[in-house]
Amino acid sequence: MPRVLVSDKLSPTAVQIFKDRGVEVDYLPDLGKDKEKLLSVIGQYDGLAIRSATKVTEKLIEAATNLKVIGRAGIGVDNVDIPAASRRGIIVMNTPFGNSITTAEHAIAMLFAVARQIPEANASTHAGKWEKNRFMGVEITGKTLGVIGCGNIGSVVAMRGIGLKMHVVAFDPFLSVERAAELGVEKVELDELFARADFITLHTPLNDKTRGIVNKDAFAKMKDGVRIINCARGGLVVEADLVEALKSGKVAGAGIDVFEVEPATENALFDMPNVVCTPHLGASTTEAQENVALQVAEQMSDYLVKGAVTNAINMPSISAEEAPRLKPFIKLAEVLGAFVGQVTEEPIEEVEILFDGSTADMNRRALTSAALAGLIRPQVSDVNMVSAPIMVKERGIILSEVKRDKSGAFDGYIKLTVKTSVKTRTIAGTCFSDGKPRFIQIKGINLDAEVGEHMLYTTNYDVPGIIGILGGICAKHEVNIANFQLGRNRPGGDAIALLYLDGPFPAKVLEELRANKAILSAKPLQFDVTV
Numbered sequence: 001m002p003r004v005l006v007s008d009k010l011s012p013t014a015v016q017i018f019k020d021r022g023v024e025v026d027y028l029p030d031l032g033k034d035k036e037k038l039l040s041v042i043g044q045y046d047g048l049a050i051r052s053a054t055k056v057t058e059k060l061i062e063a064a065t066n067l068k069v070i071g072r073a074g075i076g077v078d079n080v081d082i083p084a085a086s087r088r089g090i091i092v093m094n095t096p097f098g099n100s101i102t103t104a105e106h107a108i109a110m111l112f113a114v115a116r117q118i119p120e121a122n123a124s125t126h127a128g129k130w131e132k133n134r135f136m137g138v139e140i141t142g143k144t145l146g147v148i149g150c151g152n153i154g155s156v157v158a159m160r161g162i163g164l165k166m167h168v169v170a171f172d173p174f175l176s177v178e179r180a181a182e183l184g185v186e187k188v189e190l191d192e193l194f195a196r197a198d199f200i201t202l203h204t205p206l207n208d209k210t211r212g213i214v215n216k217d218a219f220a221k222m223k224d225g226v227r228i229i230n231c232a233r234g235g236l237v238v239e240a241d242l243v244e245a246l247k248s249g250k251v252a253g254a255g256i257d258v259f260e261v262e263p264a265t266e267n268a269l270f271d272m273p274n275v276v277c278t279p280h281l282g283a284s285t286t287e288a289q290e291n292v293a294l295q296v297a298e299q300m301s302d303y304l305v306k307g308a309v310t311n312a313i314n315m316p317s318i319s320a321e322e323a324p325r326l327k328p329f330i331k332l333a334e335v336l337g338a339f340v341g342q343v344t345e346e347p348i349e350e351v352e353i354l355f356d357g358s359t360a361d362m363n364r365r366a367l368t369s370a371a372l373a374g375l376i377r378p379q380v381s382d383v384n385m386v387s388a389p390i391m392v393k394e395r396g397i398i399l400s401e402v403k404r405d406k407s408g409a410f411d412g413y414i415k416l417t418v419k420t421s422v423k424t425r426t427i428a429g430t431c432f433s434d435g436k437p438r439f440i441q442i443k444g445i446n447l448d449a450e451v452g453e454h455m456l457y458t459t460n461y462d463v464p465g466i467i468g469i470l471g472g473i474c475a476k477h478e479v480n481i482a483n484f485q486l487g488r489n490r491p492g493g494d495a496i497a498l499l500y501l502d503g504p505f506p507a508k509v510l511e512e513l514r515a516n517k518a519i520l521s522a523k524p525l526q527f528d529v530t531v
């Protein structure tokens with residue numbers, strides 16, 4: 001039974017779902033903050049469910065020798081070293097929609113709080129001061145709201161802003177004109193947003209392009225008295241520059257939920273008037289936490305139990321519905337890759353994957369990842385569908401995919417063409433109704449070979465006696481042949497033999513086999529045929 005650790009605070013719903021779906025679960029919500037303890041236990045788990053408190057570093061990933069999936073109950077995965085996880089073949093998934101509305105509502109709450117100085121007015125009133133003249137606010141109606149990042153959360157904020165009778169301008173390089181029109185926002189460039197907005201709210205991920213997007217230079221382009229809301233990620237706004245802009249009066253107020261360093265227990269912003277701070281509460285509502293807990297537990301269980309992949313950051317999605325149909329073809333793609341990977345000793349330069357007929361309509365990204373994993377596994381240990389595409393890219397291998405309508409007798413098949421500096425190798429295969437992969441063509445030579453755990457592949461002259469030679473050697477060394485396939489391109493031309501054996505072909509016998517003049521090459525092969 002797969003075992004999952006929940007190392008941050010999650011709704012109890014998650015624990016129940018794991019249990020109901022056949023996953024053993026340890027709920028230790030404070031463990032994420034105890035780095036050393038987490039390091040010492042992580043090796044026991046197949047899955048790790050987290051929020052933002054657990055930092056999944058390269059060091060933790062190295063210690064996570066059994067880990068297959070990291071599930072983020074929430075959106076931002078900047079607390080996970082994704083390249084390190086991918087290199088180790090660990091899927092990282094999040095729940096991209098579960099807390100969007102809640103976070104958008106928090107941004108709107110901040111907007112009101114800053115516009116009317118509600119927290120300070122509240123504190124003053126609680127203190128019995130009745131400072132009616134001290135707290136003069138600004139109206140929201142008719143003001144311009146600048147939304148930086150108009151994705152799931154930004155677009156909800158934009159719609160709420162429109163509902164509040166604000167004029168909304170949005171900067172998002174990936175926002176289409178059609179989507180902007182649908183939302184009723186004006187798509188603008190960043191500098192124009194800075195120049196026009198009375199309130200600026202940030203909703204982008206934190207990455208190299210967005211880090212410090214609101215900085216000293218940006219403040220200089222803004223209206224005097226602008227108000228800034230950040231419920232996305234600390235680091236988008238340069239805190240030191242914001243402090244200066246607040247001091248100079250350029251910025252009239254700020255609502256900050258996320259900080260450059262979290263947990264933020266000390267921060268220059270804490271001493272500033274009209275700066276409303278919350279401790280990364282954007283997603284903290286009962287509804288959002290139910291949503292993300294339920295989703296992450298379902299997604300992780302589906303992956304660990306059924307192989308379905310949903311909302312993965314570093315792997316193509318495979319729905320629970322398509323998983324049963326796709327699985328045999330994933331295995332097929334992997335064994336095709338494994339065949340070429342085992343017979344290729346020189347560096348691979350190019351890979352082409354042809355999807356014919358029904359396979360062209362399947363989840364090609366998943367099939368490609370599986371083929372690449374099979375292909376490079378003989379050269380690099382510990383590779384899977386997550387890490388293979390990265391490793392192929394790192395090695396500078398050129399990858400291309402071709403899809404075409406059904407072209408032959410089979411409903412669909414996959415053909416792999418692998419080019420090295422020495423030669424180009426091809427192999428094609430399909431799955432029969434029994435769900436087992438079959439090789440149907442090698443080097444352009446047709447055959448119908450069931451794929452077994454142990455096989456022997458030879459290239460040979462098309463001369464009488466090949467069956468006798470191969471059969472005789474196997475018999476002499478007590479290796480039983482389960483299936484025997486011969487093929488050739490023309491009588492007397494290039495020929496191949498593929499033997500499905502009940503056990504490994506003994507390495508010491510290879511020389512004896514290769515000494516035979518009719519045999520040009522002989523290669524024992526091994527395949528993992530478990531689906």
Ligand SMILES: NC(=O)c1ccc[n+]([C@@H]2O[C@H](COP(=O)([O-])OP(=O)(O)OC[C@H]3O[C@@H](n4cnc5c(N)ncnc54)[C@H](O)[C@@H]3O)[C@@H](O)[C@H]2O)c1
Pocket residue numbers: 074075076077096099100103148149150151152153154171172173174175203204205206209210231232233257258280281282283284
């Ligand atoms: N405070 C919280 O508790 C909380 C809760 C949930 C999400 N978040 C954070 O909110 C942010 C937005 O989340 P989301 O779900 O809307 O993400 P999303 O992916 O749906 O939207 C992000 C948008 O940013 C845009 N974008 C990317 N680079 C940009 C750039 N350089 N300039 C302008 N726009 C750019 C993208 O095109 C996309 O439309 C993330 O950083 C997420 O981690 C915070």
Ligand SMILES: O=C(O)[C@H](O)COP(=O)(O)O
Pocket residue numbers: 051052053073074075076077099280281282283284
């Ligand atoms: O990215 C997110 O989903 C938010 O930052 C929420 O983080 P949390 O789960 O730690 O509240």
